[in-house]
Amino acid sequence: MPDPPLFVTEPPLWQRVFPNREWVLMIVIAAELAIFALMGENFATSGNGFEIIRLSVELGLLVLALTPVIVTGGIDLSVGSMMGLSAITFGWLWHQQGWPIWASGLATIILGLMGGWLNGLLIGRLGLAPLIVTLGSFSLYRGLAEGISGGVVSYTGFPDSFLFLGQGYWLGFLPPQAPLLLVAIILVGIYLHRTISGRTLYAIGYASDGARFAGVPVARRLITVYLLSGTMASMAAIIYVSHLGQAKSDAGSGYELMAITAVVLGGTSIFGGRGTVLGSLLGLLAIVILQNGLRLAAIPSELSGILTGLLLISSILVDAFSTRAAGHRPATNNRTPLPEEEMKVKNTQVAILSAVIILAALIVAGSNWLLVRSLNPSPNTAVKNRMTIAVMPKAKGDPYFVSCRKGAEEAARELGIDLIWDGPTELDAARQNEVVEGWITRKVDVIAVSVENQASISTVLRKARSRGINVVTWDADSETDARDFFINQATPQGIGNTLTDEAARILNGKGEFAVITGSLSAANQNEWIKYIRARATEKYPDLKLTTIQPSEDDRDRAFAQTQTILKVYPQVKVIVGISAPAVPGAAEAVKQSGRTDVKVIGLSLPNLCKPYVHGGFLESVVLWDTFNLGYLTVHASHELRTGRLKQNAGSIDFGRLSQIEVRNDQVILGSPFIFNKSNIDQFDF
Amino acid sequence: MSNLLASHARETAVLLVLGVLLITLGLAAPGFFTAGNLRDILLINLPVLVTSIGMTMIIISRQIDVSIGAQFACCTVATGLLSKTGLPLPVFGTLVILLGLSLGALNGALIAFGRIPSIVVTLAMMIILRDTLTWLTEGAWVQGLPADFQWFGIGQGPGQAAILGLITIVWLAFYWGLSNLAAGRAIYAVGADAEAARLAGLPPQRITFAVFAMAGGLSALASLCNSLRFAELQSNAGTGLEMKTIAAVVVGGTAVSGGRGTLVGSLCGVALLGTIGTALTFLGVDPSWEKAIQGVIILAAVSADLLIERGSQQRSANA
Secondary structure (H helix, E strand, O other), X not given: OOOOOOOOOOOOHHXXXXXXXXXXXXXXXXXHHHHHHHHOOOOOOHHHHHHHHHXXXXXXXXXHHHHHHHHOOOOXXXXXXXXXXXXXXXXHXXXXXXXXXXXXXXXXHHHHHHHHHHHHHHHHHOOOOHHHHHHHHHHHHHHHHHHHHOOOOEEOOOOHHHHHHHHOOEOOOEOOHHHHHHHHHHHHHHHHHHOHHHHHHHHHHHOHHHHHHOOOXXXXXXXXXXXXHHHHHHHHHHHHHHHHOOEEOOOOOOHHXXXXXXXXXXXXXXXXXOOOHHHHHHHHHHHHHHHHHHHHOOOOOHHHHHHHHHHHHHHHHHHHHHHHHOOOOOOOXXXXXXXXXXXXXXXHHHHHHHHHHHHHHHXXXXXXXXXXXXXXXXXXXXXXXXXXXXXXXXXXXXXXXXXXXXXXXXXXXXXXXXXXXXXXXXXXXXXXXXHHHHHHHHOOOEEEEOOOOHHHHHHHHHHHHHOOOEEEEEOOOOOHHHOOEEEEOOOHHHHHHHHHHHHHHHHOOOEEEEEEEOOOOOHHHHHHHHHHHHHHHXXXXXEEEEEEEEOOOOHHHHHHHHHHHHHHOOOEXXXXXXXXXXXXXXXXXXXXXXXXXXXXXXXXXXXXXXXXXXXXXXEEEEEOOHHHHHHHHHHHHHHHXXXXXXXXXXXXXXXXXXXXXXXXXXXXXXXXXXXXXXXXXXXXX | OHHHHHHOHHHHHHHHHHHHHHHHHHHHOHHHOOHHHHHHHHHHOXXXXXXXXXXXXXXXXXXXXXXXXXXXXXXXXXXXXXXHOOOOHHHHHXXXXXXHHHHHHHHHHHHHOOOOOHHHHHHHHHHHHHHHXXXXXXXXXXXXXXXXXXXXXXXXXXXXHHHHHHHHHHHHHHHHHHHHOHHHHHHHHHHHOXXXXXXXXXXXXXXXXXXXXHHHHHXXXXXXXXXXXXXXXXXXXXXXXXXXXXXXXXXXXXXXXXXXXXXXXXXXXXXXXHHHHHHHHHHOOOHHHHHHHHHHHHHHHHHHHHHHHHHHHHHHHHO
């Protein structure tokens, strides 16, 4: 490599504004905007623009916090967990301790400071690796949040003036949290790019020892950076609480990875020494617009993950090639185990390369869109009078909802309507809100939601109703004034009673049983446990619920938990699984333990359980007909829109389901069904 | 003695914490120490143990891989689908290992030859693999496997023994290779200083590539061994496996700055983190505190290691 010139001339303007080739991202964003304006419905509206901003505030704060951290060559995996701990602390102080909102907020931010300080201390003073320290605090902070709240508690009922911060509009269009993000952008931008101590972060990231020898107080700077990130995470948590209207221990889970993705996409080197606030923000925008655009084009949301991943790899490849082409030495701290070799790539070639990658990504998106269109014989844009019903499950991957979807699709075919089926891939209240916001912008006719968290979704459902969209809830209800009808498959009480009666029948009314739940923070499962307890105390005084263990909706984990329960509590003779994967997991554990005196019952899908029912390990499965639930939801949504479904309408026929009872504002599917050895083979879902 | 302590500071610290945990269990819940329970704990932690071999090598070579959980899920679904086509176990087993190897090799190629930081490649790969899997399977499980799928069709007891034996052999092979083979030592050399390794005539790119490919193969092996314990396979298997593995490896003393770490240390890390969950249930602790306790243990182990090291440095300075 030639020696660098003695006098460094000022680089041209575009290089000063985009030192990391942020223009690549600008092209990507421009392409996204152009494509989605064509594909998505109501994408290119100012209202949608402001919604995109609203959705990016919490993540934006984390991105801003992580940029300086990564510039120093560090990483902070604990920001998402800190959001959870902050949210639960904030809710607890306000709700349980009666502190005013501002005082709770202040205390929460101080907590964030302390959490960041702990990270900074271990990293800066003790010199431990940031990855390990924040991996530890990632577990610790989330664990504290779950421990304090038992995972169960969620605080709601915040005053309107506070909720306005996250849900309202200034001057009729501006989300109030947007100016906050702007202030944070300016402050972090000035700190990182215009102050002396901010500039030293680059020196630390490039060569920490060198910086120390040059007189930079490395430990103090590192502590500052992690303090900042803890504080920003707790601020993000407060905005998150006001946005969702609830404070719960699972706030912000998974946000750390999204924020890191955005920062890295924005050109910040993961090894430190390189990165800009502008780049990180562009990275964030590229991801958020992609998600929003795909949603409005009614493309399955998994595609946004796949595209984000491809974008991440390809943009860094472009960056790596163009950096070498321009003769810069990449600031990699020698961590890439590669010899330096000169790559002669001209700028024009770089431009062609990026264009090709973007084009490839868009072709994937476009062909998918065409595929979706070709599957629906008459495209909804051409025939405007075709009704669009948007149905959301709690989690798309859950086998329970997969079988509901089949029923929904059959009903959609019968009625000749457009069905949009989308939702979070895992239980995630915040993501549910985002999807509904997207549907409101898209102006669908009916929204049907299986609600993960009442308090958080009700505001956005009310907004949908005020825009003339009919709203029904199914499977799990929202607040009653936020929807027109609730498609009620079975009440929590009915489920709790049936399960307890089954357990009592097997135990002859006397003995101990254990419960394997999905997750400790799932609202409906906690509701069922409540009724199981109530029924046991009320009707079966000799029945004892010994322990409740979570399985994170993971079969293998339910298996392990059951094995442990069988050993710790040998007197337990019945295991009640109340999440679909937990029941076969528990049954497999009983099978492998060879304990013939223990029986499993639970709430699950017949197909998952058949082998165990026939093997005699699983006594009975309690469930309603999920296929019919999906079918009924779409039919009822349709009848609601056409005006045939009214309150207290008595018994009506919905498609092939006859004589369905409509009581007040609920459509009742019927009571839960008990599947056992004698009848389970008649069902296929 | 103090030298031995200093050179194995982390292993000592981890074993100390594990010892405290086991003594507490011995006093409060002696039922923990039954052969059946220990065997079950071992079997449940097998996936983490196997992936920790690959992760230890990756972290020694100064890289990271957050995509192994997603690789695990892909291989689990592939295992199910291939076995349903009626292929015999040796054939579909080999195919699944090949799939894992090629997923790992893809990571390795992008990292070593494409010069992209490993955290970026594997983060992207994690998202891509998981989302593709959800998209294609829609969350449906693989069911209706052949009757002789579970436990290789040789029954539960022999099946468990076979799995444990296989993993023991693999673990010992890697343990021996990492400390005795030139290729094993080369991983340490590349992690400690890639440029120096290159000047010494080692090919850092090819070594990095091989390490990631092997880690992929080990993820596939882990998924295979886990799948054979069940009669149905879930498509979202291995959720959080990458975090569990990384935590176990770094708690076991492998330095994220590269060039330092042993499989014995990682084994200690897996033993400690894998026992906590079961131990807490035996001790009757509310399950909602489990994550917090895990976090404290990770932080305590890494700080304790530092203190032991500093303490022994001071002693040798005083002497």
